[in-house]
Amino acid sequence: MNVLLQHVAHCRSGDKGNTSNIVVVAYDEALYPYLKEQLTAERFKAFYDGTVKGPVDRYTIDHLWCMNFVCQGALGGGVSRSLCLDNYGKTLSAGILGFELEIPEGMRGRLRGMGADGE
Amino acid sequence: MKSTLRVGAGSAWWGDRVEPAALNAEKGDLDYLCFETMAEATISAAQVRARRDPTFPGYDTYLDDRMRAVLPHCLKRGTKIISNQGWINPEGAAQRIVHWLREFGAHGVKVAAVSGSLITDRVLQLTDRILEDGQPTSTLQSQLVSAEVYLGAEPIVDALKQGAHIVVTGRVADPSIFMAPMMFEFGWDALDHMRLGAGNGLGHLMECGAQVTGGYFADPGFKDVPEPWNFGFPIAEVESDGSAVLTKVAGTGGAVNLQTVKEQMLYEVHDPANYLTPDVVVDFTTTQLEQIGLDRVRVTNISGKPRTPTLKVSIGCAEGFIGEDMFFYAGPGALRRAQLAKKILEERFKIVKLDAEEVRIDFLGVNAIHGEMSPKDRPEPYEVAVRVAARTKTREEAIKVGREVDGMAVSGVSMTGKRVPHQDRTREIIGVWSSLVPREKITPSLSFYES
Numbered sequence: 015m016n017v018l019l020q021h022v023a024h025c026r027s028g029d030k031g032n033t034s035n036i037v038v039v040a041y042d043e044a045l046y047p048y049l050k051e052q053l054t055a056e057r058f059k060a061f062y063d064g065t066v067k068g069p070v071d072r073y074t075i076d077h078l079w080c081m082n083f084v085c086q087g088a089l090g091g092g093v094s095r096s097l098c099l100d101n102y103g104k105t106l107s108a109g110i111l112g113f114e115l116e117i118p119e120g121m122r123g124r125l126r127g128m129g130a131d132g133e
Numbered sequence: 134m135k136s137t138l139r140v141g142a143g144s145a146w147w148g149d150r151v152e153p154a155a156l157n158a159e160k161g162d163l164d165y166l167c168f169e170t171m172a173e174a175t176i177s178a179a180q181v182r183a184r185r186d187p188t189f190p191g192y193d194t195y196l197d198d199r200m201r202a203v204l205p206h207c208l209k210r211g212t213k214i215i216s217n218q219g220w221i222n223p224e225g226a227a228q229r230i231v232h233w234l235r236e237f238g239a240h241g242v243k244v245a246a247v248s249g250s251l252i253t254d255r256v257l258q259l260t261d262r263i264l265e266d267g268q269p270t271s272t273l274q275s276q277l278v279s280a281e282v283y284l285g286a287e288p289i290v291d292a293l294k295q296g297a298h299i300v301v302t303g304r305v306a307d308p309s310i311f312m313a314p315m316m317f318e319f320g321w322d323a324l325d326h327m328r329l330g331a332g333n334g335l336g337h338l339m340e341c342g343a344q345v346t347g348g349y350f351a352d353p354g355f356k357d358v359p360e361p362w363n364f365g366f367p368i369a370e371v372e373s374d375g376s377a378v379l380t381k382v383a384g385t386g387g388a389v390n391l392q393t394v395k396e397q398m399l400y401e402v403h404d405p406a407n408y409l410t411p412d413v414v415v416d417f418t419t420t421q422l423e424q425i426g427l428d429r430v431r432v433t434n435i436s437g438k439p440r441t442p443t444l445k446v447s448i449g450c451a452e453g454f455i456g457e458d459m460f461f462y463a464g465p466g467a468l469r470r471a472q473l474a475k476k477i478l479e480e481r482f483k484i485v486k487l488d489a490e491e492v493r494i495d496f497l498g499v500n501a502i503h504g505e506m507s508p509k510d511r512p513e514p515y516e517v518a519v520r521v522a523a524r525t526k527t528r529e530e531a532i533k534v535g536r537e538v539d540g541m542a543v544s545g546v547s548m549t550g551k552r553v554p555h556q557d558r559t560r561e562i563i564g565v566w567s568s569l570v571p572r573e574k575i576t577p578s579l580s581f582y583e584s
Contacts, residue, residue: 024356024392026349028401031173031265031567037399039392064505073405075418082399094174094562095452097493097522100502104349109503127355 015118020111021125023049027107034066034088034103038110040079042124045117050074050081052115058083061113065106083110136373138318140311140335142366143168143203143216145342147175147193151202153343153366153385158206160382161368165314166207168199168216169307169340176251176304177449177563179221180279191222192229192301200233208239214299215289215310221279223248226301227582234584242584245292247302249284249577252446252570256280260446260568270568276450278563282570283445285411287323288577289313297581304447306411308336311369319373329413330437331375337408337415338379338397338432342366345379345397346428347387360386376433378425389428407438411445414438443569452564453490456534457522459497460541460551467517470546471496474519477545481537482523488530489523496520524562531559 019038022045027036038053040046055072062070068087074080089103090096100106117125141163143154147170158166170193182189193199196218207214219226223246234242252259256277260270284302286309292300294317302310312332315321321328338345345367347358365385371377379389387393398417402408408415416436423431462470475494482492495501497518499511521538525531535558542551 020355024352024396026396026400028399030401030403031565033403035399035401035403037396039395041392062506065503066506071403073403075399075405075420078395078398078420078422080395080399080405082402082405084403092565095524095564097455097457097491097524098502098504099495099497099520099522105502109506112508127352 015116015122016114017117017125018111019053019113019115021127022115022117025107025110027103029089029093029102032087032089032092034085034106036083036085036107036110038081038083041126043079045121045124046076046079048115048117053081053113055083058110062109138165138315138371139163139368140165140167140314140339140371141368142339142342144170144199145340145344146170146172147195149342151195151198153364154199155202155206156382156385157366157368158203158212163210163212163368164318165213165215166203167311167339168214168218169310170216170218171220171304173447173565174449174563176221176281176447177279177565180449181561181563183221190225190229192220192226193218196226196229197233200230204233204237208237213314215313216300217302217305217310219246219301219303221251221303223301223303224580227580230299230301231582231584239584242298243296244299244301244582244584245295245297246580246582247284247288247292247300247305247577248580249288249575250281250304251279252282252575253277253280256446256448259570259574262568264567264569270448273448273450273566276452278449278451280446280448282575283411283447284575284577285309286313286316288579290317292579293317295579295581307340308333308410309412311336311339312412315371315375323412324439326413326437326439328375330415331435333410333413333437334415334417334420334435335369335371335375335377335432338394339367339369341397341400343387344400345393346381346389347393350393350396356392358386358388362386375435376431378429378431380429389430391422391424391430394422394430394432409441411440413440442572444572444575446568446570448566448568449563450566452562453524453526454528454531454559454561455522455524456531456559457520458535458538458554458558459518459520460538460549461516461518462548462550463516464548467515468496468499468513470548471517471519474541474546474549477541478521478537481540485533485537487523487533489525492523494519494521528559534558
């Protein structure tokens with residue numbers, strides 16, 4: 015089944031200079047391998063195309079089901095120079111909630127918030 | 134030596150709520166209450182303000198509010214305070230705190246100020262390259278506003294060793310504020326990188342306050358937390374080996390769970406195996422987390438590597454101005470009217486010869502926040518705001534943005550909603566650059582005051 019990432023993982027973004035880091039944490043240990051396999055740095059960068067202007071590096075901490083995407087050139091030159099209304103990029107992590115993942119049907123019971131938005 | 138040290142957070146930034154700090158002071162049974170009140174540009178902004186406003190004392194503008202709220206409780210319990218509210222005037226902040234101590238009838242309480250992080254007058258001699266772009270720092274000379282080194286926990290520990298009950302600092306790395314009590318109480322050596330790694334890691338978990346206790350977290354139907362209007366700030370119950378239980382005052386809203394802790398652990402972190410601080414290089418990849426009770430997460434095995442030979446320097450530069458404004462549309466066709474408004478503004482900016490480095494005209498409700506990645510096949514919004522911003526070299530140019538938006542009131546598009554401007558629509562940009570300075574070139578200084 016195809017599901018939006020928001021049912022599989024939760025996110026937070028932080029700023030440092032012109033770099034935004036976006037943390038993606040699986041809700042469940044059994045879901046993490048699908049997340050790790052499908053949400054590569056390349057796909058992440060493609061998903062944020064035009065908004066993240068520099069390279070994206072991915073770091074993982076497998077035993078905590080965590081991935082950290084470090085996105086350069088994501089904050090319009092840095093918090094104080096940015097013309098973006100969200101100059102800290104606090105909402106940036108929410109974008110990846112819309113990334114589509116393919117999850118085995120048997121994992122349905124482990125997904126979070128199914129039906130929360132009438133999906 | 135203490136068996137368990139109770140360290141609580143009192144603020145995560147300048148504008149943070151005061152009431153959870155008072156609650157931590159009153160009900161947290163704390164040995165230490167720690168305040169973090171600075172952002173990257175705080176020092177530079179304070180320098181600019183101090184030049185224009187001789188009445189600005191140069192420390193946290195909420196120092197009085199925070200100290201009035203917590204001091205009576207801290208004095209009663211014997212809770213010590215570590216705070217970076219000193220900004221560009223730690224001595225002034227310390228004297229102000231002494232004033233409040235006397236107001237509350239506390240005499241003989243020692244307050245220390247930690248200075249020495251400001252190196253504006255010699256930053257160009259002490260540093261070589263800008264980290265962000267590799268250019269020599271000397272290229273920043275004409276724009277330089279302020280430069281400050283991120284100090285570590287050591288000067289705070291020295292102040293505690295000399296009997297300070299309250300330590301107020303200028304720029305110190307955020308996690309170090311929270312680790313200093315651990316080093317002092319447990320006698321950790323400044324080169325014991327395993328313990329300092331654990332301590333700094335805990336400091337990092339605490340430095341953003343409610344962000345580890347349920348703030349910046351709730352998402353209805355996905356991540357619900359109780360009473361998100363009533364957060365408690367974090368408390369760490371720290372052991373001498375650097376392991377800890379993270380918790381908060383019972384009865385407060387929010388949550389301390391594996392999810393809140395994981396999100397905060399990597400917040401503003403790049404490589405989690407190499408999180409650089411002045412005291413140590415923290416390695417979060419070894420961390421073990423365990424939920425041991427309601428709102429109680431046990432954090433163990435954060436590790437560390439030896440500190441680097443350099444300290445980070447933050448260099449604030451006057452880089453020009455931003456002019457910005459907003460107006461709005463609603464109902465069927467809101468977006469098409471907004472699009473015509475955008476076209477009008479683009480033409481107007483040519484007519485008035487707006488000299489800008491960058492101009493952005495976005496539709497709030499469509500693409501003003503996430504920019505180019507925003508979905509193209511979205512449904513049309515019922516309401517949309519046109520938000521326009523430009524970055525310019527001079528204030529005169531930045532003012533043109535608001536003036537042209539003014540023109541949209543009677544010379545714009547049908548059914549344009551616009552507010553009468555009631556505030557300055559320009560602001561000064563203080564760009565922040567980074568560099569490195571050899572550790573041995575920086576000598577923090579302490580001064581002591583007594584109530």
